[in-house]
Amino acid sequence: NAGVTQTPKFRILKIGQSMTLQCTQDMNHNYMYWYRQDPGMGLKLIYYSVGAGITDKGEVPNGYNVSRSTTEDFPLRLELAAPSQTSVYFCASSYFGTSATGNYGYTFGSGTRLTVV
Amino acid sequence: AQTVTQSQPEMSVQEAETVTLSCTYDTSENNYYLFWYKQPPSRQMILVIRQEAYKQQNATENRFSVNFQKAAKSFSLKISDSQLGDTAMYFCAFMKRGGATNKLIFGTGTLLAVQP
Numbered sequence: 001n002a003g004v005t006q007t008p009k010f011r012i013l014k015i016g017q018s019m020t021l022q023c024t025q026d027m028n029h030n031y032m033y034w035y036r037q038d039p040g041m042g043l044k045l046i047y048y049s050v051g052a053g054i055t056d057k058g059e060v061p062n063g064y065n066v067s068r069s070t071t072e073d074f075p076l077r078l079e080l081a082a083p084s085q086t087s088v089y090f091c092a093s094s095y096f097g098t099s100a101t102g103n104y105g106y107t108f109g110s111g112t113r114l115t116v117v
Numbered sequence: 118a119q120t121v122t123q124s125q126p127e128m129s130v131q132e133a134e135t136v137t138l139s140c141t142y143d144t145s146e147n148n149y150y151l152f153w154y155k156q157p158p159s160r161q162m163i164l165v166i167r168q169e170a171y172k173q174q175n176a177t178e179n180r181f182s183v184n185f186q187k188a189a190k191s192f193s194l195k196i197s198d199s200q201l202g203d204t205a206m207y208f209c210a211f212m213k214r215g216g217a218t219n220k221l222i223f224g225t226g227t228l229l230a231v232q233p
Contacts, residue, residue, distance in 0.1 A: 031218070035223075043208070045221075048218055048220055050217065096150075096212075096214070096219055105164060105167065106152075110160065111160045111161070113160075
């Protein structure tokens with residue numbers, strides 16, 4: 001059971017370049033999220049999805065796009081990288097139903113450290 | 118809108134001693150979860166403990182326990198018998214229960230250093 005898998009773990013982009021952060025989960029969770037973590041700021045929600053084909057903006061969506069074509073995958077797209085997007089990015093999934101399977105709660109990926117220069 | 122405040126940016130404790138990390142939150146909701154997450158240098162987000170607001174009993178997990186004061190909107194984390202491996206950033210987080218999104222609201226974190 002891999003949980004939530006994020007790739008890449010590290011990336012350096014030049015200003016104006018584009019990239020996609022990949023995220024996949026194997027727990028059949030409907031809810032998935034992208035957070036960014038800046039020093040001293042905690043984690044802020046970028047985008048979230050409540051199921052395949054359904055996405056919505058979080059607190060800090062500007063400069064990002066997402067898609068959710070399958071339950072498993074939730075990629076985050078940066079179209080024109082800017083220095084303000086230098087951050088650590090976390091993908092996560094959640095399940096808060098009544099099941100006692102042990103998948104109750106949030107599962108985070110290991111993060112992607114992105115630097116825009 | 119909900120907010121989570123952690124007023125201690127950094128803390129230090131001697132190995133084997135006890136330390137308490139503070140967290141306050143603001144919400145008009147009555148049904149919610151509160152969490153403490155640990156983030157070691159590996160960057161991984163690790164769930165330490167979870168409290169459901171409708172439960173009056175404070176949650177405990179081995180050396181970790183919380184003091185949940187619902188009326189005061191306070192949710193502190195006590196770490197007993199501190200170990201070097203407890204050195205990490207600790208985040209307090211809030212989630213509305215039964216909402217449409219299950220999104221987490223995080224505090225800004227407390228960096229805990231356990232000294233040998």
